[in-house]
Amino acid sequence: MAHANRSLKNILLRHEVLLLLVLGCEIAYFLGFARNFGTADNLTNIIRHSAEIGLLALAMMPVIVTGGIDLSIGSLMGLCAVLFGVLTHDAHMATLPAAAVTLAVGLAAGAFNALLITALRLPPLIVTLGTYSLFRGLAEAVTQGTKTYRDFDPSFLSLGEARWLGVPFQAWCLIGGALFYGVLVHATTLGRSFRSIGFSPEGTRYAGISVQKRTALPYLLSGLVAAVAALLFTARLRQARADAGTGYELLAITAVVLGGTSIFGGTGSVYGTLAGIAAIAVLNNGIGRVPLVLKAGIGSELAALCTGALLLIALAAPGIGRILSNLGQRRAAGAPSAPKLEKN
Amino acid sequence: MTEPLLRLSQISKSFGAVRALKGVSFELHPGEVHALLGENGAGKSTLIKVVTGAHTPDGGLLEISGQAVHNLTPTRAQALGIACIYQQPALFPDLSVSENIGLRLESPAVWGRVYWRQRREKAMSLLKRIGADIHPETLVNRLSMPEQQLVEIACALGSGARTVIMDEPTASLTRSEQELLFAVVRDLRASGAGVVYISHRLEEIFALADRVTVLRDGESICTRPVRSDSGEMQLSEEELIQLMVGREVSAIYPPKGRSPGETVLELKNVSCAAGNVSEVSLTVRAGEVVGLAGLVGAGRTELARVLFGITPADSGSVRLNGKDVRIQSPRQAVELGIAYVPEDRRRHGVILQMPIAQNMSMAVHPKLFPGKWLRFGAEKALGLRFIQELGIKAYGPEAPGGSLSGGNQQKVSLARWLATEPKLLILDEPTQGVDVGAKSEIHRIIRNLAEQGLAVVMISSDLPEVLGMSDRICVMRGGRLVASLEGVDATADSIMAAALKAH
Numbered sequence: 001m002a003h004a005n006r007s008l009k010n011i012l013l014r015h016e017v018l019l020l021l022v023l024g025c026e027i028a029y030f031l032g033f034a035r036n037f038g039t040a041d042n043l044t045n046i047i048r049h050s051a052e053i054g055l056l057a058l059a060m061m062p063v064i065v066t067g068g069i070d071l072s073i074g075s076l077m078g079l080c081a082v083l084f085g086v087l088t089h090d091a092h093m094a095t096l097p098a099a100a101v102t103l104a105v106g107l108a109a110g111a112f113n114a115l116l117i118t119a120l121r122l123p124p125l126i127v128t129l130g131t132y133s134l135f136r137g138l139a140e141a142v143t144q145g146t147k148t149y150r151d152f153d154p155s156f157l158s159l160g161e162a163r164w165l166g167v168p169f170q171a172w173c174l175i176g177g178a179l180f181y182g183v184l185v186h187a188t189t190l191g192r193s194f195r196s197i198g199f200s201p202e203g204t205r206y207a208g209i210s211v212q213k214r215t216a217l218p219y220l221l222s223g224l225v226a227a228v229a230a231l232l233f234t235a236r237l238r239q240a241r242a243d244a245g246t247g248y249e250l251l252a253i254t255a256v257v258l259g260g261t262s263i264f265g266g267t268g269s270v271y272g273t274l275a276g277i278a279a280i281a282v283l284n285n286g287i288g289r290v291p292l293v294l295k296a297g298i299g300s301e302l303a304a305l306c307t308g309a310l311l312l313i314a315l316a317a318p319g320i321g322r323i324l325s326n327l328g329q330r331r332a333a334g335a336p337s338a339p340k341l342e343k344n
Numbered sequence: 345m346t347e348p349l350l351r352l353s354q355i356s357k358s359f360g361a362v363r364a365l366k367g368v369s370f371e372l373h374p375g376e377v378h379a380l381l382g383e384n385g386a387g388k389s390t391l392i393k394v395v396t397g398a399h400t401p402d403g404g405l406l407e408i409s410g411q412a413v414h415n416l417t418p419t420r421a422q423a424l425g426i427a428c429i430y431q432q433p434a435l436f437p438d439l440s441v442s443e444n445i446g447l448r449l450e451s452p453a454v455w456g457r458v459y460w461r462q463r464r465e466k467a468m469s470l471l472k473r474i475g476a477d478i479h480p481e482t483l484v485n486r487l488s489m490p491e492q493q494l495v496e497i498a499c500a501l502g503s504g505a506r507t508v509i510m511d512e513p514t515a516s517l518t519r520s521e522q523e524l525l526f527a528v529v530r531d532l533r534a535s536g537a538g539v540v541y542i543s544h545r546l547e548e549i550f551a552l553a554d555r556v557t558v559l560r561d562g563e564s565i566c567t568r569p570v571r572s573d574s575g576e577m578q579l580s581e582e583e584l585i586q587l588m589v590g591r592e593v594s595a596i597y598p599p600k601g602r603s604p605g606e607t608v609l610e611l612k613n614v615s616c617a618a619g620n621v622s623e624v625s626l627t628v629r630a631g632e633v634v635g636l637a638g639l640v641g642a643g644r645t646e647l648a649r650v651l652f653g654i655t656p657a658d659s660g661s662v663r664l665n666g667k668d669v670r671i672q673s674p675r676q677a678v679e680l681g682i683a684y685v686p687e688d689r690r691r692h693g694v695i696l697q698m699p700i701a702q703n704m705s706m707a708v709h710p711k712l713f714p715g716k717w718l719r720f721g722a723e724k725a726l727g728l729r730f731i732q733e734l735g736i737k738a739y740g741p742e743a744p745g746g747s748l749s750g751g752n753q754q755k756v757s758l759a760r761w762l763a764t765e766p767k768l769l770i771l772d773e774p775t776q777g778v779d780v781g782a783k784s785e786i787h788r789i790i791r792n793l794a795e796q797g798l799a800v801v802m803i804s805s806d807l808p809e810v811l812g813m814s815d816r817i818c819v820m821r822g823g824r825l826v827a828s829l830e831g832v833d834a835t836a837d838s839i840m841a842a843a844l845k846a847h
Contacts, residue, residue, distance in 0.1 A: 189713050193709075195698070199695045199698060206674060208678030208679075
């Protein structure tokens with residue numbers, strides 16, 4: 001049957017597979033042309049720098065699968081970083097309890113989003129746009145926009161450089177996050193219901209699944225993950241400022257969508273998101289190491305440009321493919337390649 | 345005799361395999377109120393849509409004022425003097441009455457300029473003409489439903505329409521508003537316009553109509569004058585109902601159940617203000633199929649939604665297997681052993697993008713996947729089991745719901761609920777949009793389930809189906825249960841009479 005045939009083609013044309021190809025091309029190009037790209041040091045570097053965005057993207061993925069969005073996580077990261085600074089410096093708390101409080105506040109902020117979205121049935125885009133400003137504003141109010149917290153506990157700061165079994169600490173965080181979300185989304189009934197809610201909230205309700213409760217969960221978790229990312233960020237940069245994580249929510253969304261998750265909800269995979277994160281991280285790191293770019297000093301600008309282009313191409317590719325194959329079929333059938341306009 | 349405003353000869357129209365109109369003929373003369381009668385799904389709406397240009401007929405001839413018209417579009421229909429007032433007024437809620445009237449009637453001026461004063465005066469005079477006490481500057485969202493309908497009528501008048509179609513215009517009107525509307529209709533008739541009047545309320549037809557045409561199964565059965573020339577009534581309600589129903593139970597239905605078992609569901613005075621359900625008392629026993637008949641909007645689906653916890657009941661008591669229960673959410677209903685196969689299959693019954701096995705497992709997640717861990721093997725087995733048991737035509741459990749035909753989707757929706765092993769199964773229009781073959785299969789499945797001791801409530805607008813399948817038939821009207829018919833008392837005529845008549 002044509003069915004089996006088509007499924008093979010489908011596997012090859014799977015978004016994740018295409019994305020891995022893109023990633024492969026990136027790596028091959030940078031290995032050939034970028035300076036010091038393929039060193040072990042640089043691999044560590046890539047992982048260290050992409051851990052926070054990676055975690056945020058993993059947290060964003062189930063949110064988008066339910067058909068929602070969380071724009072507040074970058075701002076929440078800033079708020080949590082500042083809070084951690086306040087607790088350790090101004091309140092003279094020990095690192096561990098301060099970190100625990102920070103995580104609890106992250107969770108509470110996520111719960112606040114979830115409450116507005118599920119109990120009051122407000123659109124996620126608007127709710128998290130509101131908390132996006134709210135959380136950042138709070139962080140800036142606390143620091144008066146200028147204060148930077150430094151001199152954290154050395155044992156906390158060492159996390160930024162730490163390795164375990166030769167693998168950077170941040171990589172373990174990413175692996176842990178990926179495993180957690182992979183299992184949640186792909187192996188539990190919770191993940192299954194995120195999907196069905198993304199496809200049809202009403203249909204899910206009619207199947208006797210409590211849609212509101214299930215929808216709340218990804219927002220709760222994304223609040224918690226934003227707090228984790230804030231701690232990692234603080235340990236890596238050795239300082240906490242109100243502008244931590246600015247713009248990270250958009251990068252996270254980019255990684256998720258690039259990874260094949262539909263912005264309308266329903267479809268998506270955690271491994272696709274991981275590939276999306278990798279494609280962006282490698283691009284950002286490698287492009288700054290291409291000699292010409294290095295000389296011109298436009299690494300980060302060009303990286304942003306290429307990330308955007310990559311996203312648009314990835315989204316447009318299936319449509320373009322369809323148009324091309326339609327054209328091919330019409331040619332083959334000997335029909336005109338464009339429908340003629342009928343005159344009245 | 346003068347030229348008819350509207351003449352339809354042998355109009356036919358199909359949607360896919362469904363033949364909505366099979367050669368309908370209809371005439372409307374100037375100065376006439378012509379009632380169009382028929383059951384749900386008899387083809388009235390389709391016929392109107394043909395006349396207003398929303399549907400192009402597949403065959404037959406449509407003449408407007410003596411001119412044969414082909415390729416009618418809504419704009420052209422309007423230009424030819426046809427106006428339609430729908431049950432649900434289609435006005436812009438955030439604009440004022442005069443703006444709404446202006447948008448319908450004015451053609452764009454140079455530079456799109458708006459002549460506000462003329463617009464207001466025009467609206468004022470039109471509203472005055474129909475005796476409506478509405479200020480032209482009121483925003484439409486401040487108007488009640490009947491007031492909005494009056495605005496629609498004003499638009500129809502203002503457009504100079506000679507043919508006015510009214511689709512159940514009194515459905516939401518109070519008594520005095522009805523009188524106002526009747527006066528407007530009589531006024532239209534006196535001015536030489538023709539009115540096509542659709543209503544389920546037979547008394548209105550006797551009060552208003554000059555002639556009646558009855559549609560049944562997409563065919564025009566007959567056209568009769570309501571009164572003789574001397575003014576005597578020539579038709580009775582009974583006769584009209586007979587004409588509307590007038591068919592044998594043609595399909596073969598499985599034999600009915602013998603003796604029902606214990607009471608499964610007992611409702612006492614259940615009401616839900618949000619859902620148009622008032623004081624419904626009903627008993628359903630194990631092994632029994634109770635048919636729920638009535639017109640669209642009579643409160644049947646609403647009752648099902650109350651029982652399934654989508655719109656919980658405000659008052660009254662629900663007993664399930666002898667225990668008082670309060671059903672507040674679908675989740676709770678499922679836990680109590682209630683299953684609801686919804687009417688809108690594509691929106692509520694099946695998630696089209698998901699594989700059918702995943703659709704079937706949705707309501708049994710806690711049972712099939714203990715500890716919330718998905719077990720793909722068990723899910724696939726469930727899918728294969730129901731594919732076989734219900735004879736679902738799909739290439740496998742992983743086929744997306746949307747790839748199946750309507751009848752097979754319905755079976756998937758049914759399978760989802762059979763997997764819960766319910767005590768009470770509520771089916772809402774289980775064979776709507778389903779082809780004939782799948783229909784009788786679904787009937788057989790329903791009867792088998794009842795024989796296995798399930799209590800079944802079947803909502804259906806398909807009279808032969810209700811008659812053929814039900815052990816007992818309850819009729820709803822206006823949110824109330826108005827009749828319970830059994831055995832020889834349950835006939836198409838008695839059901840329609842209960843569904844239509846005022847007390």
